[in-house]
Amino acid sequence: MVDTTARLHAELQQEIRTLARARNAVIIAHNYERPEVQDVADFVGDSLGLSREAAKTKAEVIVFCGVHFMAETAAVLSPQKTVLLPDLAAGCSLAATINAEQLRDWKAEHPGAVVVSYVNTTAEVKAESDYCCTSGNAVEIVNSVPAEKEILFLPDMFLGAHVRRITGRTNMHVWMGECHVHAGIDPEDIRLQRAAHPGAEFLIHPECGCATSVVEAVSAGDMLLDAFSFARSRFAFARLTSFCASSTFFCRLETDGTAVAPEAAAGQSKMKSPAAVAGATFSTRAAR
Numbered sequence: 111m112v113d114t115t116a117r118l119h120a121e122l123q124q125e126i127r128t129l130a131r132a133r134n135a136v137i138i139a140h141n142y143e144r145p146e147v148q149d150v151a152d153f154v155g156d157s158l159g160l161s162r163e164a165a166k167t168k169a170e171v172i173v174f175c176g177v178h179f180m181a182e183t184a185a186v187l188s189p190q191k192t193v194l195l196p197d198l199a200a201g202c203s204l205a206a207t208i209n210a211e212q213l214r215d216w217k218a219e220h221p222g223a224v225v226v227s228y229v230n231t232t233a234e235v236k237a238e239s240d241y242c243c244t245s246g247n248a249v250e251i252v253n254s255v256p257a258e259k260e261i262l263f264l265p266d267m268f269l270g271a272h273v274r275r276i277t278g279r280t281n282m283h284v285w286m287g288e289c290h291v292h293a294g295i296d297p298e299d300i301r302l303q304r305a306a307h308p309g310a311e312f313l314i315h316p317e318c319g320c321a322t323s324v325v326e327a328v329s330a331g332d333m334l335l336d337a338f339s340f341a342r343s344r345f346a347f348a349r350l351t352s353f354c355a356s357s358t359f360f361c362r363l364e365t366d367g368t369a370v371a372p373e374a375a376a377g378q379s380k381m382k383s384p385a386a387v388a389g390a391t392f393s394t395r396a397a398r
Contacts, residue, residue: 123150135171135194136164138184143175151175158229158244161187177202182233202230207287208265210234216262220283223260226251230289231265248273252282 127150130137138160139151148154153163157180164172165187172193174181179202181195213235217225227239228248236242243251248263252273255261261282263270270284304310 119146119149126150130173133171134169135173136167136169137173137175138164139175140177140180147175157183160184164188164191176200177205179205179230179232183229186233186236202289203291204228204230204266204287204289205232205235208235208285210238213238213264216264216285220260220262223262223283224255225262225264226255227264228266228269235264245269249276252277252279 137151138153139148161184172184172191174184177200181193185193225239226241229244241251264285265287267284267286274282
């Protein structure tokens with residue numbers, strides 16, 4: 111059964127590559143995608159990095175194996191290209207916690223406040239914002255805002271709490287949004303994994319709810335590649351690198367790496383299958 115499935119995947123992947131060449135399409139897949147989808151992609155990485163890579167190509171079509179806001183970001187950076195989303199049901203629970211109307215109401219409650227939105231937001235929310243940040247530059251952007259200015263930070267309350275803690279901003283309001291996957295990781299998961307792997311270097315993304323009490327190293331949005339090379343070069347004694355967020359791509363690249371909670375996966379991000387990618391590549395409908 112396993113051999114049959116692998117053979118079918120290989121055949122479908124070849125069909126997808128043929129369709130992509132015929133349509134002058136580039137296929138990009140987020141780190142959280144299934145291995146069989148990542149294997150057929152031209153680029154694998156974080157959402158903003160993928161949109162930037164796709165924008166640099168000469169492809170006329172972008173097939174984005176990710177969620178809605180990621181495809182929107184690709185469309186913003188490549189307005190002349192057609193952007194296709196293989197599964198229209200693939201959303202982001204974090205981005206869904208706030209819409210443009212809610213943000214306008216929040217701004218009305220704090221006139222003159224500077225709005226800093228995390229990249230994991232819809233295009234309409236970004237359009238209502240003053241700054242759009244990543245997890246890697248959020249602290250720098252908040253620090254660039256004059257100290258007397260109120261800040262509205264959205265939508266991730268865990269990342270917001272981390273930024274507020276690091277910057278010491280007392281006039282920074284944080285939207286109470288969360289990614290259900292990151293929020294669902296229990297500190298007990300960390301305790302068990304660390305007990306099983308003593309001496310391992312531990313890295314955590316600030317989107318994780320358990321970040322408040324257990325952060326030892328915080329990485330940026332492109333943490334996956336940076337983190338394992340960092341652990342390998344400076345902490346050669348470490349037997350693994352543990353992440354609070356599951357990443358198929360990281361664990362396939364680095365055999366000494368493991369996720370703290372392997373069952374934690376961005377379910378909506380992983381809804382794509384090779385068949386869905388093939389359908390999108392063949393489609394003429396733009397996801398805009």
